[in-house]
Amino acid sequence: MWIRLSEIPPQGVVVSTQTPLKQLGLVQEEWWADGPLRVQLLVTRDERLIMVDGDVGATLQFHCSRCLKECSYPMQVEVHIVLAPEGEEASESRSQLHAADLEQLYYRDDGVETNEVVREQLLLAIPMRVVCRPECRGLCPSCGRDLNEGACGCRESPAAPWVEQLKRWRPK
């Protein structure tokens, strides 16, 4: 949703949508979404600054990075950002941002596209690797069997040399 600075009323603009990932240009091979993103944002202004607060919820689908099975990953991303007009060196804006201890982001063309904000915030929050459960045993590196379904009978990784030596010293 495109929101123009000059059209933001004192109480702000509420953005409450269900947005398909495709609409955000977010279709990846590593993950995809189960249903749309739930977007709840409040867009307000302070002079020439635009504030975007709220949250974005989504259930993403991943392949487990250990066993490669599909798994769900529910996400709730909190959004709290302040955007200043691009190219404007307003010291006033800067001190306000500094006071709020927020990273400085910019908007262009007198407004903000909330889909862009959502896209960026989501990309920052998505983990590189997801496991289906913490105790997932993954696949055997030799035969590829899913070790969650039982041992595969492959030799375990070769013991370190000191273990072999220790065995030899042991009394019979």
Ligand SMILES: [Zn+2]
């Ligand atoms: Zn797994």
Ligand SMILES: [Zn+2]
């Ligand atoms: Zn194996």
